[in-house]
Amino acid sequence: MSHAAAAYPGFSGSSASPDRAAAAVAARATDLTKVYGEGETRVVALDSVSVEFGRARFTAIMGPSGSGKSTLMHCMAGLDGISAGSARIGDVELASLGERQLTRLRRDRIGFIFQAFNLLPTLTALENITLPMDIAGRKPDREWVSRVIETVGLSERLAHRPAQLSGGQQQRVAVARALAAQPEIIFADEPTGNLDSRSGAEVLGFLRESVQAMQQTVVMVTHDPVAASFADRVVFLADGRIVEELYEPTADAVLDRMRLFDAKGRTS
Ligand SMILES: Nc1ncnc2c1ncn2[C@@H]1O[C@H](COP(=O)(O)OP(=O)(O)OP(=O)(O)O)[C@@H](O)[C@H]1O
Numbered sequence: 001m002s003h004a005a006a007a008y009p010g011f012s013g014s015s016a017s018p019d020r021a022a023a024a025v026a027a028r029a030t031d032l033t034k035v036y037g038e039g040e041t042r043v044v045a046l047d048s049v050s051v052e053f054g055r056a057r058f059t060a061i062m063g064p065s066g067s068g069k070s071t072l073m074h075c076m077a078g079l080d081g082i083s084a085g086s087a088r089i090g091d092v093e094l095a096s097l098g099e100r101q102l103t104r105l106r107r108d109r110i111g112f113i114f115q116a117f118n119l120l121p122t123l124t125a126l127e128n129i130t131l132p133m134d135i136a137g138r139k140p141d142r143e144w145v146s147r148v149i150e151t152v153g154l155s156e157r158l159a160h161r162p163a164q165l166s167g168g169q170q171q172r173v174a175v176a177r178a179l180a181a182q183p184e185i186i187f188a189d190e191p192t193g194n195l196d197s198r199s200g201a202e203v204l205g206f207l208r209e210s211v212q213a214m215q216q217t218v219v220m221v222t223h224d225p226v227a228a229s230f231a232d233r234v235v236f237l238a239d240g241r242i243v244e245e246l247y248e249p250t251a252d253a254v255l256d257r258m259r260l261f262d263a264k265g266r267t268s
Contacts, residue, residue, distance in 0.1 A: 007057050024055040026185045026217040034240075035070050045061035045071040047240035048085065053185065056215040058208060060228040062254065063237035064261065071131060072237065076219070077110055077187045078102045107136050111178030111186035115193040117170040119162040123171045125169075126158040129176045138179060148179045151213070152206045168199025175203055179210050185207060186210075187222040192227050202232040210254075225254035236261065 014132040034046040045068045053059050053076075060070045075087050076079035078094045087094045089109060097105060111132075112118075119128045129149070133140045149155055152172040162170050169192060178186045186206065192200030208230045220231065228234045229251040236244040238261055246253060 003184040012245055014235075025087065026055040026090065027053040028088045029072070029076060029085065030088075032072070032075060032082055032087055033084040034075055044134060044240050046075065048081075048236075049240070049242055050237055051084075053217065053219050053240055054232075055217050056211060058218045058231040059220070060213040060231035060234045060249070061219065061221045061237060062223070062228055062234055062258070063243075065228045067237040069237055069238040071240075073187050073219065073221050077112070078106050092257075094236065103152070104249070107132065109184045111156070111181060111183035113171075113174050113178050113186060113188040113191045115190040117174045117194075119165075119170055119173055121162050124159050124161055125154060125165065125173045125176075128173050129154075129160070129180050132177060132181050136181075138181070141182070144182065145180050147214075148176050149212075151209060152176045152179075153202075160212070166199070168195050168202060170202050171199070172206065175206050175210075179214070179216060182216075185217040188218060190222055191220060192222070192224065200224075200227065209247040225258065229255045 007098055029049050029051050032049045033044070036043045036045055049068075049072060052141055061072060063069050071080065075082050076089070078087075078089070078097070082095060089105065092105065094102065094105075120131065123131065126149075130140050130145065149158065152175055154169070154172055154176060157166075157169060159166060162173070165173065171194070175191070178188075191207070192203055195203060204227055207218050207220070211218055211232075220227070222228055229249050232247065232251060234246040234249045234254055236246070236257060244257055245259065246257060
């Protein structure tokens with residue numbers, strides 16, 4: 001049993017294999033470079049990064065603070081422009097889109113889960129879950145939404161407002177909100193950063209379940225080796241470059257790699 005399976009009862013473990021990585025690609029960066037500032041304040045946050053995020057796969061992005069994790073996610077999600085190279089969601093080249101087209105793409109094709117749950121306090125759990133679809137003028141697929149709500153265990157809490165929910169429950173609402181619209185890809189930035197380990201494991205279990213049972217694609221930035229062990233694959237960044245990948249990671253294997261990079265960082 002993997003570490004993830006031990007941490008999350010009901011979690012059946014990953015059946016993914018590296019072979020499946022060659023299957024359909026949900027998002028792809030090619031020689032993606034992102035530079036912030038100029039002159040003395042110039043920072044190369046991403047240095048010619050090429051990476052594919054497979055469909056119906058759970059990928060974790062790890063690396064030391066400042067290595068470019070959030071930048072990679074923001075560029076791939078169309079939240080930040082790129083300096084050179086290419087970032088695609090499906091077949092769509094993000095740099096070719098205008099601001100309105102980008103907004104529509106984010107709304108219609110991408111789901112987001114942030115460390116701060118970003119729920120609207122005046123809305124109930126159910127209203128928060130269906131809000132993105134309401135804004136997009138899309139009719140929620142009731143059967144699907146019910147399945148998502150059941151999967152994340154919120155059936156008894158739908159009329160509650162965020163303040164009446166625990167942190168773990170609030171993040172489950174955020175997960176359900178991202179899943180309900182059936183986006184092509186979900187980007188999660190430290191989704192368990194504000195949760196205790198048990199709630200965190202639950203939320204990660206639901207994300208894992210959404211990949212396995214619902215063929216959702218998830219890309220998650222995390223510092224936590226246990227969180228990363230729920231993924232099919234871990235991509236390690238250092239100084240804006242991809243330096244390592246790990247398939248079917250265990251928390252121990254992730255920790256080992258992190259120690260290795262720390263040691264290299266100190267000696268280089
Ligand atoms: N808006 C910005 N303006 C200038 N520099 C930035 C900006 N955003 C990020 N950077 C720089 O780009 C580099 C990568 O930052 P990024 O936030 O992607 O790292 P990270 O790996 O997500 O870090 P952390 O784990 O601390 O969140 C850092 O050196 C950071 O200072």
